[in-house]
Amino acid sequence: MADKLLTAMKDEAALLADLQEGTPAHQQLMGHLEWMTGKYVSERALQTQLKIEHGPVIGSLILGSLAGTGGVWATVAGGWSLLWLLLLSPVFLVCVYGFFYEVTGGESRQRLLRQLQPPE
Structure with a gap:
């Protein structure tokens, strides 16, 4: 920007x-x-x-890839294993959101924006 x-x-x-x-x-x-x-x-x-925390970024990548792999497995297996999608889909979506939140600065960015905002 x-x-x-x-x-x-x-x-x-x-x-x-x-x-x-x-x-x-x-x-x-x-x-x-x-x-x-x-x-x-x-x-x-x-x-x-801006300070980017690498731990949550790596964690969201690992957990998101596991949830994605599990979702693919549940889709391929079919039957009752499709119920796993009820758990794995939200986990995957939260991991995607968390990844992009942390890559853009996460809480560090929010704190800096509050500090740099002029007082009203």
Whole structure:
């Protein structure tokens, strides 16, 4: 996200240099560029301070692959073993959610977002 903001800020700064100073468009673009700068600083701080816990990521991969393998087994075996899908499907879905939650920073990201959010 910070990289996209930086690219957009560079484009807007180039446009700002082309506009005549003192015009309403120049003032409006300057205000937007200042807002984007604040957003970029907070997003970049979030990226540099983010800590990814590798234990839950590996755990969700292992448990998710076991649940997926068990689901495939239950589907192939058929019959009463299909009841295992009632247990294995939610486990697999929770593992997928947990994997992506932890890869994006998990609780560390939530805590940093609360700290970087300006007080109301």
